[in-house]
Amino acid sequence: MSSTTHVTMRQLRAFAETYRSLNLTHAAQALHLSQPAVSSLIKQFEDSLGVRLFDRGPRALRPTKLADEAIRDVEEILSRVLALEARMRHRAEEGARSLSFTCVPALTTTVVPEVLAQFKLDMPEVEVVMIDQALPSLIDPVVNGECEFNISPFPYDTAPVESMSLVVDHVSAIFGPNSRLEKLASVSWSDLAGERIISISKNRTLQAVLKERLSVGDVEFKPAQDIFFIQTALALAANGMGVVLGPAFLARLSPHYGALYTRTIEDPVVDQGLLVHHRPGHELSKPARHFLELLRRRLSP
Template structure:
């Protein structure tokens, strides 16, 4: 026996088909190959094992004792191979799988609910796992491969991650309809002078962008309330505690008809909410499909 010989899957399939049918022609039909191909595969297998597996008669092939001993192992190997292939097919066709996403709670609140619902209806066998992390943990979750990808706006992207824009957002002034500025089509940053506003606290979300932009516009921003989550700022504004500064997409997603969402201009500050991946890592079919659902959702919204 050639001790370096390893049977191929094709050889094992030919062996099992011939053992079960007893005929080369029948085995060839089952495997969708020619009779000569089956004969060659058997000969290669016997030569490699240095063992006769079938005794040839004029009408059929009779398995030897070695073939009978080998059959259970060959069948088990083929079952495992078929199960493995079936598993990959299920993953590729989204019959099963997992999508893990890193996202801040603020973004998750308006970005994911509809997408998760739509994706779940189309692919009930795929589990969506949401890692709702703090802004300063976001990039680390992606780089550490705790998730498949992230959704957000990395403050310091770095060379180890890649970003693909999902939607473009801009900062807005949000107020009740009875506010003196509510009828404006746009509001300049200089209009915020002396205007108490609600925004995120230092180190959270868009606060750094708000402070830098106000300073460049020559405005000493008067912050009446600082919050950790923009959802808090939104209900505070709706309750009459004062206007707020936040991304327009989040404010509009709240769907409160009593609130006006007015773009801030001079300068107009845009930011991309992106799909964030570790550089060099490929996304699974399930992850790509989930991102397609997200893109379709926001294309419709636009």
């Protein structure tokens, strides 16, 4: 009668080696196990299948007809497992020799080249592939496996990816000189009333927050400017054309940083940092982990 135990790879290997040699001692030597251990694995395999695979004589084992039938499937399974192990080892080795990612232009035009230069000093054998193209296509190479991960301040709520926080930050008011906000020690959402708000159009999550916090009664909030590129928005703010709302680290990356001021918006503080997106269940490679740690250190205040 069949038991509820599951067939294991050790049982399959013990059966295949015993079938080939028809000798428990020889099978045990080939498997680097004791003879009783091999005998026990064969018995467990038979119990799992609910059949007898060998007739045990005083000096030799004789495979049954069911064993003759089973060996074909067992050898195919073992062959497939060996091929899988070899393929995965190869993929792991490939991953250890490459760094492939997509990234928003606000980072690729500022801090990423500097971090990549340090990365190449640390891991010169690793090939780097970086894609910086328009959203939302930045996430597509990650989803289809062309790239390992994406770096962005924005979530991808509709894409099949997992996200992890790289830099923790908060929504801040980013503005230029001569703004009345410069005189405030702290800025609340109510302080933004009447300000020309420059919205970053691709940040849908932040746009929802702005509508919730800045709409008045039945009058829905509308930005003074709706800008696609982060650096364009920051350049406008630096020249007194309005206030950008976003994580403060973006201002530190801007070539206009000397003309920009930041204040964390309070009451309440809203989290928004830098995110890393990757395929569900994917474990980041060693080069990816090292590069992201370098980037995290560089972006930390």
